[in-house]
Amino acid sequence: MSLLHINGLQVHFQTEAGLVRAVDGVDLELESGRTLGIVGESGCGKSVTMLSVMRLIQPPGRIMAGSILFEGRDLLALSREEMRQVRGGGIGMVFQDPMTSLNPVLSVGEQIAEAIEIHKRTSRRRAWSMAVEAMERVSIPDAADRAGDYPHQFSGGMRQRIMIAMAIACKPRLLIADEPTTALDVTVQAQILNLLRDLQAENKMSIIVITHDLRVAAQLCHDLAVFYAGRVMERGNAEQILSNPGHPYTIALRNSIPGFSSSGERLQTIGGNPPNLIDKISGCVFHPRCPTAHSSCSDLSPVERFVSDGRSLACDYHALGEM
């Protein structure tokens, strides 16, 4: 049984401009102990999908359909109280911007201890010392002294470590990291990625990393899911996808990133803009920008098909050929 199994997830936002289908039929699967990377452009539904796993979609957003099985239980069917136990207990989450994701008026120790008090039902003092331990685990120097400090007294990288300490304080089986390094300096980014890798090895937890940076995904992830316009374009083994992408969008995405395309060549861009999710696109969502689109692509919506073990993609004319 997989740790997390998302099936046919649909999340809609009722806005004044119209209905936004932010997530439109997403399937994902994650085995325990593995790292899944979710890549895609801004607004492609990566974060909304993960917030749905936490059931933290705020109105006007709503989860319309689908199931999210975590350790075999459908999170969408849980009561509020049961869901609170999952949040921070079974699943921890790290957010993108450590500058705004920590409460400025509470000390970092209090904020970590708060998570522990909820899930471990221990005394204040015990929770505090566990919070200090969590800070030590993410390599914050002088953790015991610094637990009483406030977020503004830490650098960006240290704050992200604190966010991670908060998320892993209760030893979750799954850690969701939403663009954990985007707001950080490049040198600090590498440190945070290493930290996540170490923590995974230590605690045997699974990680989902949301990123728009394919290099981050390449460094960290076993598996990869490529999102576009609220759907999964391609998913499977990260190494295979990056070395031999099958979906035209994955190919285009890879070619637009320095370091993946061969050196000396001009970087390629993807023509056009990501679609407005209010308008319904007939056929494949990528066909208006697809360099290899066929005439039928505008009529028929491709179904996700499995091409090899664990590898699947949603394109009728993918580059891998029939296997």
Added chain:
Amino acid sequence: MYRFIIRRVLSAIPLLIAITLVSFAIMQMAPGDFLTQMSLNPQISPQLIEKLRVTYGLDQPVHIRYLRWLWGVVRLDFGYSFAYHMPVIKLIAQRAAATLLLGLSSTIFAWGIAVPLGILAAVHRNSWIDRLTSILAFMGISVPTAFLALLAVFAAARTGWLPIGGMHHMSYEFMAPWQQFLDLLRHLILPTLVLGIGMLAGLMRQVRSNLLETLRSDYVTAARAKGVSERVAVYRHAFGNAINPLITIFGYYIGDLLSGAALVEIVMAWPGLGRLMLDALSGKDIYLVMGSLVISSIMLIGGNLLADILLAYSDPRIRYD
């Protein structure tokens, strides 16, 4: 922190001097003085008026009078009221108690209702309770306080349920202490409501918009992701960050305690500082005006200082060193 407070108190001194200097100068620009009215009375001889003018020191040039007054204030002598034949400080103390009582009761009333209603409106955004409180708030903001006071007096006169004005019943002196207390409360109800409603409306909108902003913030989402209950997310995380602007507003209200009620006091015959000030101003009872002004300025400066100190306690990012 202590150094900050001392510095602020010291810096208030030149500010106060500037305020009094300007006010004193403006008062001099209007023609005539307290004795001008008397000179219209044929029964009083011009010689007597001249004598009085010398006695009151009004024959001296402006700067001498200002410096004399200032020197008096330094020795905590605020001068003498021409109209009441009483030391200004004593007169103000009598009236300030009534104004402070009204100010405090309406402040407690306004904050006690505005904060919970504002929270409710923000948490249940766009629900019927949010819409209802919004409509009421806009009504409260749009109706002028003086008009509301008139309405209240009218309603009290028609129904006879509550006294139409004043602070005590005529037979107050003959009541038992507990009756006196109840009588005071009955007299306090309408002015408190009138004064409080004006404050409440704006304050409630402020609470609502501050909280809406912090409810949307990343750290509240992050707190929810830790599994905190909705109560903790709203009160500890969102409201804990929404109170800073409120503290600043609170400081202004303290500064307004003595002068903010003037209109209501005048309409509802509340024996407070507001009426005293107005009479003193039109009667050119200059030292009484200056005395009230100094007290009000000190309240304003003190209120702001208090707000700044409270801010430092509520927000660790604010430190005055």
